[in-house]
Amino acid sequence: DAGITQSPRYKITETGRQVTLMCHQTWSHSYMFWYRQDLGHGLRLIYYSAAADITDKGEVPDGYVVSRSKTENFPLTLESATRSQTSVYFCASSDGSGTYEQYFGPGTRLTVT
Amino acid sequence: GIQVEQSPPDLILQEGANSTLRCNFSDSVNNLQWFHQNPWGQLINLFYIPSGTKQNGRLSATTVATERYSLLYISSSQTTDSGVYFCAVGNTGGFKTIFGAGTRLFVKA
Numbered sequence: 001d002a003g004i005t006q007s008p009r010y011k012i013t014e015t016g017r018q019v020t021l022m023c024h025q026t027w028s029h030s031y032m033f034w035y036r037q038d039l040g041h042g043l044r045l046i047y048y049s050a051a052a053d054i055t056d057k058g059e060v061p062d063g064y065v066v067s068r069s070k071t072e073n074f075p076l077t078l079e080s081a082t083r084s085q086t087s088v089y090f091c092a093s094s095d096g097s098g099t100y101e102q103y104f105g106p107g108t109r110l111t112v113t
Numbered sequence: 114g115i116q117v118e119q120s121p122p123d124l125i126l127q128e129g130a131n132s133t134l135r136c137n138f139s140d141s142v143n144n145l146q147w148f149h150q151n152p153w154g155q156l157i158n159l160f161y162i163p164s165g166t167k168q169n170g171r172l173s174a175t176t177v178a179t180e181r182y183s184l185l186y187i188s189s190s191q192t193t194d195s196g197v198y199f200c201a202v203g204n205t206g207g208f209k210t211i212f213g214a215g216t217r218l219f220v221k222a
Binding site: 031033035041042043044045048050058059088090094096099100101102103104106107 | 144163199
């Protein structure tokens with residue numbers, strides 16, 4: 001049971017480049033989420049999705065684009081990366097039926113130079 | 114939006130000691146989770162506890178929703194308990210989750 005996976009685990013990119021972070025879950029959970037964690041801080045919600053083709057903004061959506069064509073995948077794209085987007089990105093998923101409990105992937109450490 | 118405050122921000126314990134971590138929130142919630150982020154960065158679910166009390170081994174948690182706080186108890190602490198403990202809450206819609214800043218715990222051998 002793979003659970004929830006993220007790729008790549010580490011990424012270095014240059015300012016202005018487009019980069020896509022991948023998230024895949026094998027639980028058939030309806031809900032999926034993207035968070036960022038900056039040094040010394042808690043996590044902040046970027047976007048979430050209630051089902052395929054349904055997405056909504058979180059606390060810090062600017063500069064990010066998401067899509068969800070399949071239930072199991074929820075990619076996060078930085079269309080033109082900036083240094084302020086250097087962070088650790090976590091994907092999460094939730095069953096959504098009777099509980100809001102979320103389960104997290106291992107994270108992707110992104111550095112924008 | 115809802116505000117989440119965790120205390121204390123930092124905590125150092127001798128192995129075997131007990132501790133209580135607190136999470137205060139500014140509005141009613143229908144979603145509250147406690148997580149442990151280990152030194153490798155992995156987020157581990159501890160409790161899903163929007164109300165009531167739960168126990169899992171040496172850990173237990175209580176949420177008093179009417180008074181807007183939750184407590185995480187760690188008994189007989191071990192060095193492997195070190196890391197950061199986060200409280201995360203949601204209210205309207207449930208899934209727009211707000212994390213506290215965390216409590217950083219270090220357990221000395």
